[in-house]
Structures are given as structure tokens and as C-alpha cells.
Amino acid sequence: MALSVEHATKKFGDFTAVDNLSLSVEEGQMHGFLGANGAGKTTTFRMILGLLDPTHGKVSWNGRPITYESSPFIGYLPEERGLYPKMKVEDQLIYLAQLRKMSKEEAKKETAAWLERFEVPHYAGKKVEELSKGNQQKIQLIASLVHKPSLIILDEPFSGLDPVNVGMLKSAILDVQKQGATIVFSSHRMDHVEELCDDMSILDHGKVVVSGSIREVKRNFGKQNVRLKMDQELTALSQLPGIEKYTGTIDGAVLQITDESTAELILAEAMKLGQLRHFSIEEPSLEEIFIAKVGKAYA
Amino acid sequence: MHSFWIIFKQAFMTKARTKSFIITTIIVAAAFFLLANLPNIIESFEDDEEGQVIHVIDESGELIPQLQSQLEQTESDIQAMPTEMSEEELQQGITEGTIESYLVIEEGETLSARYVSESANEIGAGSEVEKAVQAIQTAQTAERLGLNGAEVGELFMPAEFEREAVSDSSKTEEELSQARGLVYVLILLIYVAVIYYPNMIAMEVANEKSSRVMEILISSVSPVKHMFAKIAGIGTLGIVQMLIFGIAGYFAFKTSGSDMAEGFFSVMGFSEIKVSTFLFAVLFFLLGYFLYAVLAALLGSLVSRTEDVQQLMLPMMFLIIISSFIAFSGIGMPEANYVTVSSFIPFFAPLVMFLRVGMLDIPLWEPLLSIAIMLLTIGALGWFGARVYRGGVLMYGSSQSLKDIGKAIRLGNKK
Numbered sequence: 001m002a003l004s005v006e007h008a009t010k011k012f013g014d015f016t017a018v019d020n021l022s023l024s025v026e027e028g029q030m031h032g033f034l035g036a037n038g039a040g041k042t043t044t045f046r047m048i049l050g051l052l053d054p055t056h057g058k059v060s061w062n063g064r065p066i067t068y069e070s071s072p073f074i075g076y077l078p079e080e081r082g083l084y085p086k087m088k089v090e091d092q093l094i095y096l097a098q099l100r101k102m103s104k105e106e107a108k109k110e111t112a113a114w115l116e117r118f119e120v121p122h123y124a125g126k127k128v129e130e131l132s133k134g135n136q137q138k139i140q141l142i143a144s145l146v147h148k149p150s151l152i153i154l155d156e157p158f159s160g161l162d163p164v165n166v167g168m169l170k171s172a173i174l175d176v177q178k179q180g181a182t183i184v185f186s187s188h189r190m191d192h193v194e195e196l197c198d199d200m201s202i203l204d205h206g207k208v209v210v211s212g213s214i215r216e217v218k219r220n221f222g223k224q225n226v227r228l229k230m231d232q233e234l235t236a237l238s239q240l241p242g243i244e245k246y247t248g249t250i251d252g253a254v255l256q257i258t259d260e261s262t263a264e265l266i267l268a269e270a271m272k273l274g275q276l277r278h279f280s281i282e283e284p285s286l287e288e289i290f291i292a293k294v295g296k297a298y299a
Numbered sequence: 300m301h302s303f304w305i306i307f308k309q310a311f312m313t314k315a316r317t318k319s320f321i322i323t324t325i326i327v328a329a330a331f332f333l334l335a336n337l338p339n340i341i342e343s344f345e346d347d348e349e350g351q352v353i354h355v356i357d358e359s360g361e362l363i364p365q366l367q368s369q370l371e372q373t374e375s376d377i378q379a380m381p382t383e384m385s386e387e388e389l390q391q392g393i394t395e396g397t398i399e400s401y402l403v404i405e406e407g408e409t410l411s412a413r414y415v416s417e418s419a420n421e422i423g424a425g426s427e428v429e430k431a432v433q434a435i436q437t438a439q440t441a442e443r444l445g446l447n448g449a450e451v452g453e454l455f456m457p458a459e460f461e462r463e464a465v466s467d468s469s470k471t472e473e474e475l476s477q478a479r480g481l482v483y484v485l486i487l488l489i490y491v492a493v494i495y496y497p498n499m500i501a502m503e504v505a506n507e508k509s510s511r512v513m514e515i516l517i518s519s520v521s522p523v524k525h526m527f528a529k530i531a532g533i534g535t536l537g538i539v540q541m542l543i544f545g546i547a548g549y550f551a552f553k554t555s556g557s558d559m560a561e562g563f564f565s566v567m568g569f570s571e572i573k574v575s576t577f578l579f580a581v582l583f584f585l586l587g588y589f590l591y592a593v594l595a596a597l598l599g600s601l602v603s604r605t606e607d608v609q610q611l612m613l614p615m616m617f618l619i620i621i622s623s624f625i626a627f628s629g630i631g632m633p634e635a636n637y638v639t640v641s642s643f644i645p646f647f648a649p650l651v652m653f654l655r656v657g658m659l660d661i662p663l664w665e666p667l668l669s670i671a672i673m674l675l676t677i678g679a680l681g682w683f684g685a686r687v688y689r690g691g692v693l694m695y696g697s698s699q700s701l702k703d704i705g706k707a708i709r710l711g712n713k714k
Binding site: 012013046049050051052068071074076078080081082083084085087095096098099100101143144 | 301302305306309313507510511512513514515516517518519520521524693709710
């Protein structure tokens with residue numbers, strides 16, 4: 001087990017930010033960490049990084065506690081972006097890499113390679129404050145990857161980026177993972193987690209409410225969606241037995257069911273109503289699971 | 300140790316390369332050269348002072364020649380000229396700027412003279428004229444009393460007056476006045492340094508917090524190491540800047556070659572440079588710097604925006620200002636009780652103990668004890684500051700007060 005958090009609890013006075021949290025990530029895996037704002041994600045990350053000590057429980061990396069000795073192996077992208085606004089991009093990346101004990105020459109080489117990869121080599125000599133938010137974010141991500149860490153914590157890596165840049169950053173992160181890095185990342189975008197992660201967990205008020213591989217999580221959710229596309233009015237279907245939830249869409253409806261036999265019933269009833277253009281049984285989306293578990297609308 | 304040097308270098312280099320630092324250094328160094336050459340500069344503007352003409356109303360007509368001969372003997376180029384104009388006309392002339400000044404002189408029991416110029420506080424001519432009138436009166440009185448020149452000279456012979464102190468620790472009057480100038484300048488330097496550089500640290504820390512780069516830094520390097528590397532880096536910067544000032548000042552006065560510079564050097568006690576005084580100055584500068592720098596880093600770690608730094612630094616500034624009051628008032632009476640006592644209080648000691656060392660011959664154990672107390676305080680404050688810093692840098696919020704220290708310690712607490 002590469003990264004392991006065992007029964008970690010963090011209390012601030014009377015407030016429990018993280019409650020008996022256990023988490024384990026295999027080497028080379030990517031773990032998606034979901035949670036509403038204030039659910040305790042950042043506190044968990046800070047405990048993993050050793051910035052905060054858990055009130056109870058422990059964190060270990062390859063069986064050893066994480067200390068500043070492990071600093072060269074760890075990459076961190078904090079949710080609140082932070083770079084020196086008045087320092088030049090290249091100087092800054094080299095400085096941060098050196099703090100992680102990379103040699104200056106190697107840091108220089110790596111920085112150049114990363115800037116090239118993100119198609120921003122011409123920003124090397126610019127001050128960070130002169131860059132757009134999206135470009136600052138690229139620099140921030142480089143800062144967390146440049147020293148070739150083996151454990152990478154990414155707090156909201158894609159927020160505020162356009163789709164082209166999201167694609168670029170995603171492929172970079174996947175490449176780093178292929179090279180063997182273990183990654184924990186949090187996001188508000190369920191589709192990113194669904195696309196990138198092997199395992200995931202959902203945090204609510206400091207507690208893990210769901211965790212496991214994405215397939216497991218979906219299977220254990222015990223609910224499926226039946227998607228219908230047809231022009232007729234379908235609200236009558238919501239009265240059928242076994243329907244958990246009915247949602248109208250522009251070209252039909254989505255019905256949530258718990259038992260697969262209900263799907264056949266829906267199909268039979270729908271065909272009675274008119275011509276059916278589309279019928280499918282879908283896995284629940286992570287977003288549905290999230291809303292069901294955390295219990296509030298959330299995008 | 301590797302990352303310590305990287306932070307040290309970064310703290311030093313980024314500050315040293317800022318425009319404000321370079322400009323301040325150049326301006327202060329240039330100010331030394333300006334100050335040293337001030338007499339030369341003033342002289343070059345003084346040409347129009349030559350041949351200042353004073354219009355004299357003298358009803359008797361006898362005093363003018365005496366006045367003229369008296370003024371000739373002085374170094375000034377003031378000329379006395381009889382005038383036919385009335386006082387009203389002369390006053391008119393002054394307001395219009397056609398004449399600079401006039402003198403009304405009358406003979407009575409004593410001489411009475413009235414010197415009128417545009418402003419009463421004008422230096423130079425007025426006092427020269429006063430001296431000349433005084434000399435005439437002295438001569439007249441001597442004549443009336445039948446005294447000759449030598450007797451007059453005897454009459455004005457100054458008494459011999461010397462101050463000597465019995466106390467062992469005090470220096471002789473001559474030594475004291477020499478030491479006073481030097482100590483004054485050095486206290487001023489230490490005072491400026493313990494305000495300026497710790498402030499720089501607090502701003503730096505607050506800056507890193509507000510730009511949120513702090514979280515990356517302290518996830519790479521321990522906050523304690525980060526704090527001390529920064530303090531060392533800025534401290535070195537301070538030493539370098541002070542050294543530049545010192546060298547610039549020394550050369551400025553050495554090369555200017557003016558009388559004032561020589562006078563300045565001897566009055567300030569620089570001509571007989573006391574190595575020990577300088578060594579103590581450097582030592583107390585360093586101790587004062589570290590003491591206040593740790594405090595400043597601690598305070599800087601509590602705020603989340605740079606705008607709030609000054610407010611939180613206020614209590615620290617009071618400490619420095621109070622210690623400067625004690626030190627500057629103590630220059631006149633370095634043996635006062637309150638000076639002795641406060642020279643052992645850690646936050647006052649850098650200025651006050653240096654004052655005592657510079658001004659008095661106190662036994663060596665006293666500064667050593669004071670230094671030991673300061674070192675202990677720095678150690679304790681460093682330990683405490685590191686604890687606050689560890690939590691403080693993670694704290695973001697609106698309320699910034701000294702109460703947050705407790706919160707910061709709890710946040711950064713190990714278990």
C-alpha cells in the first residue's frame with residue numbers, strides 16, 4: 001500500500017474537520033477525492049503532507065510517516081493557487097524545484113521541457129502576475145510536477161480552465177501516472193474523476209461516505225437509469241411500481257430504478273404509448289451518487 | 300542545510316535586486332557625499348554675501364569711522380555706509396528689496412544700536428555688527444576708565460574650567476564628548492536597522508501568505524527552517540547595506556577635505572576610532588536584529604493580507620521606540636538608574652546596553668550578562684515563534700489580533 005491514511009481524525013477545538021478517515025491508494029493509482037466545500041478535503045491533504053498532525057490516527061507513505069525528509073518525493077498543487085507574483089516564471093519553478101532538492105541544472109532542464117509541453121516557453125522570462133489565470137494554473141501544475149515526485153496531491157487541478165487546456169493538463173497528469181506516480185486529486189467535476197481515476201471516495205462532513213473503485217461504487221449504489229427517447233408524453237410512466245425517480249428530458253425521460261426487472265416493465269409500457277426511438281439501461285453517474293450521498297444539489 | 304541556503308539566497312537576492320533597495324542605498328550613500336561636501340557647496344553660493352552694505356544712521360557722525368574700522372578687522376566683508384535717508388525711506392527700501400539692512404546707532408550712557416533687516420533671524424551680518432558695536436563700546440568704556448589694551452585683555456581673560464568625574468565608570472569630559480558623537484550616530488543606525496529590517500521580514504512573510512505561495516513552501520521545507528533562513532538572508536542583506544553606508548560615509552568625509560569634515564571626525568570621535576565601540580555596535584545590531592526579526596516573523600505569520608501587517612506590528616514598534624527614548628535621553632546621563640536597569644531588559648538592551656558600553660567604562664560582565672539575557676530571549680522567542688509560525692502560516696481569516704497567537708499554536712501543535 002503506497003499511501004495509507006488510517007483512522008485519521010482532526011479536531012480544531014470542538015469542531016471535527018476530519019472524522020475517522022481511512023484511505024489507501026496503491027502505487028501508480030489515481031484516487032479521486034470528492035466532497036462539498038468544507039467537507040474536509042484540504043484538511044485531509046494537509047494531514048497527508050504533514051502540514052497538520054492528525055489528532056488521532058496516522059498517515060504513512062510506503063509504510064513510513066511523511067516528514068520533510070519525504071519532501072523531494074511529494075508534489076502538491078494547493079486549491080488556493082500560490083506563486084510569487086513578482087518572480088519570473090523560470091526562476092520561480094527552478095527555486096521551487098530546488099526546495100524539493102532537485103539540482104539547479106536538472107530543474108532548469110525540466111522547467112524548459114514542461115513549458116515547452118504546455119506550449120508556453122515564451123513565458124519563461126515573464127513575471128507570474130503578467131500571465132492569464134489559465135496560464136498561471138499551468139505554471140502551478142508544473143511547480144507540483146517538475147521535481148518528478150512519486151506522490152502527487154492535486155487540489156482542484158482543472159478549475160477555471162478552458163476545455164483545450166483541461167485536455168492538455170489531463171494528458172500530462174496521465175503521463176506522470178504512467179511513469180509510476182501515485183496521485184490523489186480532488187475535483188468538483190465528476191466527469192473528470194470518472195474519466196481519470198481508478199478509485200474514488202466521497203467525503204461528507206469529515207466522514208468518508210463512499211469509497212472504492214468507480215465500478216464498485218456504481219454497482220453498490222444499487223440504482224440504474226432507464227433512458228427513453230420518444231415524442232409522446234411520458235409522465236404516466238412515473239406511476240409504475242418500482243420507479244424511484246422520474247426526470248423529464250427534452251427528448252424523453254430518465255427513470256431511476258433499483259431492480260432490473262422494472263426496466264422490462266417500462267419498456268412494455270413505453271411501447272404502448274407510441275414509437276420508441278431509444279431505450280437504454282445506464283449506470284448511474286457519479287454526480288447522482290454524489291447528490292444522493294451528500295444530499296444536496298452540487299455541480 | 301541545502302534548502303536553508305536556497306531560501307537564504309532567495310531572500311537575499313530578491314530583496315537586493317528590488318528597485319527600492321537599490322535606490323535607497325544609492326540615495327543614502329549620495330546623501331553622505333552631499334553632507335560631507337556641504338561646506339564647499341554653501342561656499343559656492345556665498346558670493347553674493349560679499350560686500351553686504353549696511354546703511355547707518357549716525358547722528359553724531361563719530362561712530363561710523365570706528366564701526367568701519369572694527370568691521371574691517373573681522374573676516375566678513377560687511378561695509379558700513381553713512382546714509383542721508385530717513386528711517387521710513389530705509390524701511391521702504393528693505394520691503395522693496397533695494398537695500399538689505401540698516402543700523403541706527405546713538406551714543407548715550409552706553410551705545411544703543413538697532414539693526415533692521417528683512418527677517419530678524421537672519422544669521423551672519425547681524426551678529427557681526429553686534430560684535431563690532433560691542434567692541435566700540437568696550438573701547439570707549441576702557442578709555443573712560445583709563446585702562447590700556449593689555450588691561451582690557453586681562454579683564455576678559457576666561458577662567459579655566461574643567462570637569463572631572465570621580466566615579467570609576469565615567470570617562471573624562473573630553474572622552475565623553477568624543478564618545479557621545481560616535482555613540483549617537485551608532486545608536487541611530489541600530490535603531491533604524493531594528494525597525495527597517497524586521498519590518499521587511501514581516502512584510503515578506505505576509506506577502507508569501509497573501510500570495511498563497513506559503514503553502515507550497517512549507518510543504519517543501521519545514522516552516523521553522525523557512526523562517527530562520529529568511530531571517531538570516533535579510534539580516535545579511537542588512538549587514539551588507541550598513542557596510543555600504545559605512546564605507547560611503549567614511550570616504551565621503553575623507554575625500555571632501557573640508558574643514559568641517561575634519562572637525563566632524565574629531566568631534567564625532569572618529570579620528571580616534573575605538574575598535575571596541577564598533578565591535579559592540581555590530582554585536583548589538585545583530586542581537587537587536589535577531590530579537591526583533593523573530594518577533595516580526597511571528598507577527599507577520601498571523602496576518603493574511605499585507606495591509607494588516609502594520610497594525611499588528613504596532614506593539615513591537617512601541618518597544619523599539621521606548622528603547623530609543625531611553626537610549627537618546629541616556630546619552631546625556633548614561634549613569635542614570637533607569638538606563639542601568641533597562642540595559643538588562645532584553646527588548647531595550649540592544650540600544651541601551653550599547654549606549655552604556657560606548658559612554659561608560661563599565662565592567663565587562665555587565666554587557667556579557669546583557670548579551671546572555673538577549674541570547675536566551677532570542678532562543679525562547681525563536682522556539683515560541685516557530686510554534687506560532689507553523690500554525691500561523693496556515694491560518695487565513697479576517698480577524699487579525701494578538702489573540703490569534705493562541706489559535707496559531709493550537710493549529711500548529713504536534714498532537
